[in-house]
Amino acid sequence: PASGETVLAVRGIHKAFGALLANRDISLDVQAGEILALIGPNGAGKSTLFDIVSGITPPTSGTVEFRGRSGLSLRALALGGMGRTFQHVRILPDMSVLDNVALGAHARGRGGLVRAALRLDRGEEARIVAEAQRQLDRVGLGHLAMRSAGSLSLGQQRLLEIARALASDPCLLLLDEPAAGLRHLEKQALADLLVQLRSEGMGILLVEHDMDFLMGIADRVLVIQFGVKLAEGDPSSIQRDPAVIEAYLGA
Numbered sequence: 416p417a418s419g420e421t422v423l424a425v426r427g428i429h430k431a432f433g434a435l436l437a438n439r440d441i442s443l444d445v446q447a448g449e450i451l452a453l454i455g456p457n458g459a460g461k462s463t464l465f466d467i468v469s470g471i472t473p474p475t476s477g478t479v480e481f482r483g484r485s486g487l488s489l490r491a492l493a494l495g496g497m498g499r500t501f502q503h504v505r506i507l508p509d510m511s512v513l514d515n516v517a518l519g520a521h522a523r524g525r526g527g528l529v530r531a532a533l534r535l536d537r538g539e540e541a542r543i544v545a546e547a548q549r550q551l552d553r554v555g556l557g558h559l560a561m562r563s564a565g566s567l568s569l570g571q572q573r574l575l576e577i578a579r580a581l582a583s584d585p586c587l588l589l590l591d592e593p594a595a596g597l598r599h600l601e602k603q604a605l606a607d608l609l610v611q612l613r614s615e616g617m618g619i620l621l622v623e624h625d626m627d628f629l630m631g632i633a634d635r636v637l638v639i640q641f642g643v644k645l646a647e648g649d650p651s652s653i654q655r656d657p658a659v660i661e662a663y664l665g666a
């Protein structure tokens with residue numbers, strides 16, 4: 416997608432878990448070449464919204480339009496270029512770091528995992544391994560490629576998930592608390608990487624609590640509380656918004 420083009424259009428999302436309304440009338444847009452941050456207290460409905468956007472959970476009502484098409488399946492979204500990470504990392508701990516990332520590259524490979532498992536195409540396999548290594552280098556984990564994923568620190572496991580998402584060559588990246596558990600230098604490197612990805616035209620939607628981290632990189636911030644959109648604006652106006660301070664930042 417061209418820079419400034421809307422890659423994600425979320426409209427009027429409601430999500431009920433029994434009597435609990437986890438999302439109420441949430442709408443947002445993410446453009447190519449833009450970083451939109453989602454903040455809000457624990458339980459506000461941020462991860463639920465991510466699960467809806469990425470096709471894991473159906474909304475009770477509302478629509479998710481990705482690159483102009485709505486109602487896409489999880490697989491269609493992934494094939495179309497939506498990559499994501501999870502608040503609670505999902506890695507295969509006994510597998511190597513490299514193989515974990517290679518799984519991401521397979522997500523958009525022509526034959527997928529079955530062909531990879533059968534090793535029907537060595538050229539394709541070599542291409543995927545090279546791509547996985549390239550993404551690991553990008554997130555600063557290149558030197559750990561042969562370690563088991565479970566031996567990494569939590570922060571490194573988060574970076575591994577980002578590398579895996581990048582290996583699928585996404586045009587939209589959803590990151591659920593990517594900086595949680597990262598050391599200061601890792602956070603800085605992550606911020607640099609996200610800014611670089613934005614400059615390449617990627618759209619990025621991320622959940623993050625660290626306002627200092629967001630201030631330097633987010634184009635817009637959307638605040639949700641109790642599943643409802645409370646405010647939306649550029650980071651500095653959000654930091655000064657009395658309703659936001661009352662609900663969240665001042666806590």
Ligand code: ADP
Nearest residue numbers: 432435437455456457458459460461462463464
């Ligand atoms: P956040 O990511 O903002 O911390 P979540 O989206 O994880 O919030 O959760 C929002 C609310 O929805 C919470 O009250 C949570 O307990 C509830 N919730 C999330 N997932 C489920 C589920 N599968 N079943 C029932 N309730 C859920």
Ligand code: MG
Nearest residue numbers: 461462463502
């Ligand atoms: Mg969450």
